[in-house]
Every structure is written in structure tokens, then in C-alpha cells.
Amino acid sequence: MNLVGASDLDIFPLVLGGNTFGWTSDEAESHEVLSAFVAEGGTMIDTADGYSHWVPGHSGGESERILGSWLAGRDDRDDLLIATKAGSHPEYRGLSARSVKAAAEASLGRMGIDTIDLYYAHRDDPTVLLEETVRAFGDLVQSGKVRYIGLSNYSPDRVREWLRLSAELGVPRPIALQPHYNLVARNPYEDRVAPLALAEGLGVLPYSALASGFLSGKYRSAADAVGAERAAHVSRFFSPAGLAVLDELHRIGSRLGEEPASVALAWLRSRGEVTAPIASARNVVQLSALMAGARLKLNREDVRALNEASAEGGMVQYEDAQQEDAP
Template sequence: MNFVGASDLDIFPLVLGGNTFGWTSGEEESHEVLSAFVAEGGTMIDTADGYSHWVPGHTGGESELILGSWLAGRDDRDDLVIATKAGSHPEHRGLSARAVKAAAEASLARLGIDTIDLYYAHRDDPAVPLEETVRAFGDLVQSGKVRYIGLSNFSPERVREWLRLSAELGVPRPVALQPHYNLVARSPYEDGVAPLARSEGLGVLPHSALASGFLSGKYRSAADAVGAERAARVSRFFSPAGLAVLDELHRIGSRLGEEPASVALAWLRSRGEVTAPIASARTVVQLTSLLAGARLELNREDVRALNEASAKLGRTQSAGAQSTDTQAEDAPPEDAP
């Protein structure tokens, strides 16, 4: 059993990210990846209403539309866990009560479903009183449009405040957090979010699990990333310490007969409070190593070696990889790895 926090959502130990749908993969490719994921036991798919508004000619919601068209041809909806997020669609930006309600209804329509299994606030909105947002999400649960609530990219302080308000208002509390966390971005997650998740019984589903592809094994130097879709993000990791993490992933993977991406995902799964990492695949071939990472169990020595290698990155670089709330509105979000 692999339950998300205190919910009854029992999921496969890897979540398929839908951020590539309509961005780096078309509808047919996306459908193939989705079908292959479910055929191998996958259950949870994660998307957002804003994916992929940053692409020229897109308006947002493209990922949900592709996921919806795939769902329409299946009869196993009850076996799947569909997660999406509010707050980043250009027409419903932010977390006001009005925006949250409109965003949820638009997402339901694009997905072609009656209920969203896990609905996240995509990122904090300090311009709106948090009580208003908490009530809005609670109303969605009470109306049956949402089963459970999650928070993505929220600081520990704001998560605590949301939990306090949920109790005071008598509305359902969040069951899951979706932070930015991976081998080359360990703080501030480990400093603040992880202890909070443990103490409050919250499920943790980290996004950017492969650091924009840096941990996938396809890059061994900065030159390899030139011209890549995510070159600007990946380039920041090509320090001696970052490359040492890659070397360790390759060393362990070579011994185990596994890809670096599989090892990186298995390391995340070894963290006690992590329910399942989120990772994306543009093609079925790319999906193979992700699925292997959902099943691979690292021994203590491998975990220790990766901990030591990644610790050498230092807190400055690791924290600098957490720029989820300062990005330009027309840029792909950090959780579009």
C-alpha cells in the first residue's frame, strides 16, 4: 500500500507528469506514454491548468485536453488518480475564490471527468487572504468536484497557516505537498518541508525529480545541453559538485545495470516521507527508465554515497534551484522538467 498522506489514494510509486503533453510531445505520443504507464501498473497522472501556456500559440490547458482525450477512450477511470492544479492558467490566475472555482470547472471540462482526485494550489498567492483560498478549496471538496487538496511550492510557514485555517474553518485539510526536490536541489525542502510533512502526516510528491533532465544521464557536460529545450535550467548544475553527482549515479547504475534516471528516482523514494516522485516522459522509450526507478531499491551504501555526493553541492546552489515563485509568467514553470 502506498497511500498519499491520510487519504485513501493508493498509488504506484511513480507519478507520471503531464507537463510534456502538448509541449514537447504531441497528442498521439502522449497517449502512447499514458497507455504504457498504466499497462505497467501506473495509476497517478499529474498535470496543471497552465500547461503549456508558455508555448507560442498556446493558451493553457493543452495538457489537460490531451489527458482528457485519452481518458475518454478508457473504462478504467476509477482505477486512476488524476491530479491537477489551480492558479497558473492565464484566464484564472491566482488563488482568489472566484479564480479557484472557475479554474476547477474549466479543468473538469477539459479533462472530461466529474471529480478531480487531488487538486493543488499551484503556488502561493500572497495577494489573496489565505482564508479566502482555504474556503474556496474546501467548497470544492464539499461540492464533490474535488476529492482531496494538495499544496505545490508553498513555504512551510504557509503550509502551517493553511492547516491552522482548515481546522478553524472546519474544512478538509490538505493531504499532499508537491515541492521541488531532487539530488541537486535538497534545500530548503529538507530543512523545512520534510519535517513538516512527517509531523503532519502529509504525502510528498516531488516535482522536478530529474532536475530538468540533468539527472537523466543524457548530459555529461554543458556542451551536451546546448540547444536543448531546458538548456538554461540544466546549465546551472554543471559545476564540479554537480558533475560528481552524475558520476555517482552512473557508477551505481552501471553496477546495478540501471540508468542514472532510475537511480535518481530510487534515491527520492528512499526518503522516508516521499510517497512517490513525479517524472515526465516524452516517449515510451524514455518511460522505461522511469518505471525501473519506481521498482529499484537502493542499498544503504548507495544511498549514503548519493547523500554525500549531493551534499557537496552546498546550500547556495541547491537553494538557487528553487526559483519556482519568481519565474516570468510566460516562461515554463520549474515543475515542467
């Protein structure tokens, strides 16, 4: 188990991403994945209030509602850790104090819980003074509606400014960062975010850990991704560099008897500052490879081989997309 930053949140080394709930997985499938994740030792589930407003006919909050309907039938809420995010729901855009408070209360209502264990600012809002946002998140902690604060998609400079303001205002500081990071998108995370996380003692829970499914190994060419829900996001990785990473994942996986997805997640966990990667599963079959990746330990030679293979492919620069806010 791993502690998230300077907190008492002790988590299984894989976080289950909830962006598939109500999008690529219906309610019954989502419940099956959630139950299987917990049955195998999983503890933290990550979602956001905006999931999945990009789907035609959806308005946001679908993932939280499905998570709430699953939680309602269980008596182990105290053993589970729920993370969600503010700022992307169409009705509560941005991070003004009013939006943050309303978004948190709406999320609590959709999930049927009293407290959010880890509440992220989903992305920076330059239209609002950062001090206002910092105070709003601090108020949620002090009111008992939120236990801990996290930041997602924030630049290192803005993270530093948030930390400075937290100390200046005397409010709880963030304990976690949720950056975009994987074998084919290694920067700017490694150059700019990782050193900050280490220096400040922040937990790191990277999203898009499998690069929209590219690192799962199910696509070996761009043609394989045609018609897939995430085809537009996967297509950018079908370069000679990206395919070299896939080849190495398959080579190592074949030797170890593991799926490429498991190897990709184990590589992320080999990074000392990474607390746990976030990955999602459309069904229970996909979940098995994720859980294996949470337990697999790569040797130094395998880590070095993946580092070398991804040196070129890992330079893909991430462009924000609603569907990829969590893996």
C-alpha cells in the same frame, strides 16, 4: 503501493508528470506514454491548468486537453487518479475564490471528468487572503468536484497557516505537498519542508525529480544540453558538484545494470517521507527508466554514497520557473 498522507489514494510509487503533453510530446506520443504507464501499473497522472502556456501559440490547458482525449477512449477511469493544479492558467490567475472555482470547472471540462482526485494550489497567492483560498478549496471538496487538496510551492509557514485555517473553518485539510526536490536541489526542502511533512502526516510528491533531465545522465556537459527545450534550466547544474553527482549515479547504475534516472528516482524513494516522485517522459523509451526507478531499491551503501556526492551539489537553490512547475 503507497497511501498519500491521510487519504485513501493508494498510488504506484511513481507519478507521471504531464507537463510534456503538448509541449515536448505531441498528442499521439502523449497517449502512447500514458497507455504504457498504466499498462505497467502506474496509477496517478499529474498535470496543471497552466501547462503549457509558455509555448508560443499556446494559451494554457493543452496538457489537460490531451489527457482528456486519452481518458475519453478508456473505460478504467475509476482505476486512475488525476491530479491537477489551480492558479497558473492565464485566464484564471491567482487563488481568489472566483478564480479557484472557475479554474476547477475549466479543468474538469478539458479533461472530461466529474471529479479531480487531488487538486493543488499551484503556488501561493499573497494578494488574496489565505482564508478565502482555504474556503474555496474546501467548497470544491464539499461539492464533490475535488476529492483531496494539495499544496505546491508553498513555504512551510504558509502550509502551517493553511492547516490552522482548515481546522478553524472546519474544512478538509490538505493531504499532500508537491515541493521541488532532487539530488542536486536538496534544500530548502530537507531542512524545512520534510520535518513539517513528517510532523503533519502529509504525503510528499516531489516535482523536477530528475532536475529537468540533468539526472537522467543524457547530458555530460553543458554543450550536450545546447538546443534542448530545458537547456536554460539544466545549465545551472553543470558545476563540479553537480557533475560529481552524475558520476556517482553512473557508477551505481553501471553496477546495478540500471539507468542513472532510475537510480536518482530510487534515491528519492529512499527518503521515508516521500510518497512518490513525479517524473515525465517525452516518449515510451524514456518511460522505461522511470518505471524501473519506481521498483528499484538501493542498499544503504548506495544511498550513503549519493548523499555524500550530493552534499555540495544538493545546495542549488530553486528559482521558480513556469516550465518546471512539474518535472
